[in-house]
Amino acid sequence: MSSEFTNGQALKGKTGLRRILNATSYSLAGLKAAFVGEAAFRQLLLLNVLLIPAAFLLDVSRAERAVMIAVVFLAPIVELLNSAIEAAIDRISYELHPLSKRAKDMGSAAQFMALSLIALVWASIIL
Missing domain, CATH: 1.10.287.3610 (Helix Hairpins)
Known part of the structure; x- marks a missing residue:
């Protein structure tokens, strides 16, 4: 088993700018879901x-x-x-x-x- 997998990094997904862009997208999706559904x-x-x-x-x-x-x-x-x-x-x-x-x-x-x-x-x- 690689050390990357054992420290949980493999489960985290992307890193760097891609991670920030993904996180922003998820946050906007959450705001939209809350606005539409709540x-x-x-x-x-x-x-x-x-x-x-x-x-x-x-x-x-x-x-x-x-x-x-x-x-x-x-x-x-x-x-x-x-x-x-x-x-x-x-x-x-x-x-x-x-x-x-x-x-x-x-x-x-x-x-x-x-x-x-x-x-x-x-x-x-x-x-």
Whole structure:
């Protein structure tokens, strides 16, 4: 067995610029899949479309504006991860199982916390 195979490199695929191009393609495919297949992701993008320009209209410091925008970006990121967890669980089985429920509930809880963070940050800066 070659040392390349034993260290896992053979399973990684391409390297260098080809790897970066492939990774970009996979990322864009993931964004498209989320946009097409996940209503929550589309809703969060709408929230971004509304709140990011609003952050520029408010009389806040640049640091505050950056934090306001960063937390808004966090929600779609968490939704991508939550949707990935749900897809993996559903791929394994549609059967109801306590561990599947726990994984999905934790993903949902992460999204709840991300949305709560948006509300907390925006309220503390604006009020």
